Amino acid sequence: xxxxxxxxxxxxxxxxxxxxxxxxxxxxxxxxxxxxxxxxxxxxxxxxxxxxxxxxxxxxxxxxxxxxxxxxxxxxxxxxxxxxxxxxxxxxxxxxxxxxxxxxxxxxxxxxxxxxxxxxxxxxxxxxxxxxxxx
Amino acid sequence: xxxxxxxxxxxxxxxxxxxxxxxxxxxxxxxxxxxxxxxxxxxxxxxxxxxxxxxxxxxxxxxxxxxxxxxxxxxxxxxxxxxxxxxxxxxxxxxxxxxxxxxxxxxxxxxxxxxxxxxxxxxxxxxxxxxxxxx
DNA sequence: GCTACAACCCGTAGCCGCTACGGGATCAAG
DNA sequence: CTTGATCCCGTAGCGGCTACGGGTTGTAGC
Numbered sequence: 001x002x003x004x005x006x007x008x009x010x011x012x013x014x015x016x017x018x019x020x021x022x023x024x025x026x027x028x029x030x031x032x033x034x035x036x037x038x039x040x041x042x043x044x045x046x047x048x049x050x051x052x053x054x055x056x057x058x059x060x061x062x063x064x065x066x067x068x069x070x071x072x073x074x075x076x077x078x079x080x081x082x083x084x085x086x087x088x089x090x091x092x093x094x095x096x097x098x099x100x101x102x103x104x105x106x107x108x109x110x111x112x113x114x115x116x117x118x119x120x121x122x123x124x125x126x127x128x129x130x131x132x133x134x135x
Numbered sequence: 136x137x138x139x140x141x142x143x144x145x146x147x148x149x150x151x152x153x154x155x156x157x158x159x160x161x162x163x164x165x166x167x168x169x170x171x172x173x174x175x176x177x178x179x180x181x182x183x184x185x186x187x188x189x190x191x192x193x194x195x196x197x198x199x200x201x202x203x204x205x206x207x208x209x210x211x212x213x214x215x216x217x218x219x220x221x222x223x224x225x226x227x228x229x230x231x232x233x234x235x236x237x238x239x240x241x242x243x244x245x246x247x248x249x250x251x252x253x254x255x256x257x258x259x260x261x262x263x264x265x266x267x268x269x270x
Numbered sequence: 271g272c273t274a275c276a277a278c279c280c281g282t283a284g285c286c287g288c289t290a291c292g293g294g295a296t297c298a299a300g
Numbered sequence: 301c302t303t304g305a306t307c308c309c310g311t312a313g314c315g316g317c318t319a320c321g322g323g324t325t326g327t328a329g330c
């Protein structure tokens with residue numbers, strides 16, 4: 001094996017990913033099966049590390065596994081796919097926006113209930129009342 | 136059984152919850168096991184419906200199952216637990232805030248990459264470049 | 271009363287994206 | 301050559317449901 005090759009542990013560490021996660025990615029076909037040493041240990045080359053960083057960054061940005069599969073295919077050199085990638089990113093932004101809006105709505109409700117707690121003279125806990133409301 | 140009792144289907148519908156979810160909540164001890172008809176069908180009373188709505192509303196606001204267990208215990212009449220409930224709600228608000236901040240960060244990154252797409256003259260797709268960046 | 275069919279029963283398996291466990295094999299440093 | 305870190309593999313678990321399938325019960329109409 002080449003001087004640059006990595007064990008799974010080093011690969012995982014270099015990409016900031018759990019070791020078991022790398023094996024998981026291999027099982028589901030997101031990472032390619034690497035070469036093995038005589039004893040059966042996985043032996044990775046630098047391009048594996050780059051791919052794993054790509055995957056990790058995509059996960060950080062909230063893409064799902066299937067989306068990442070497509071992004072990887074689209075990132076192959078020679079593929080003219082910028083429009084498709086942009087569309088995927090835009091779809092994803094829309095779903096992120098929706099999630100943010102959801103969270104902000106519920107944040108408002110929670111804040112209000114907690115604020116009501118600070119005012120005296122109520123019969124029931126305002127948070128509980130909010131949860132139990134027959135709206 | 137009383138005139139007001141409900142089948143599991145009606146209960147689920149009245150609370151806006153999937154029927155299978157009700158049985159799931161019973162399995163994990165979040166909903167009490169109701170009375171049964173002679174034939175073994177579940178028979179719910181109105182207080183079950185209220186509890187199920189409480190659970191659903193709590194889930195909508197993002198509380199986890201264990202948190203809901205605590206909220207239910209704290210909402211029993213006679214329990215002076217407003218402070219604890221308020222603390223739970225405040226913790227939860229903090230985690231919602233963190234989630235929102237995360238999403239907004241990644242939204243910014245995605246938006247920028249997509250915006251870069253609209254400018255000509257680049258060699259690689261800017262979205263792919265962002266994902267592959269060796270940061 | 272009888273038939274049809276909706277609604278229910280239960281157990282189990284699957285979803286996503288990991289993470290953990292355990293018992294054994296291999297690798298590298300001293 | 302020994303030791304101890306690292307790796308192997310398969311399997312099971314997490315949260316919070318959802319779906320499936322084959323069998324039983326409830327109920328409305330005739």
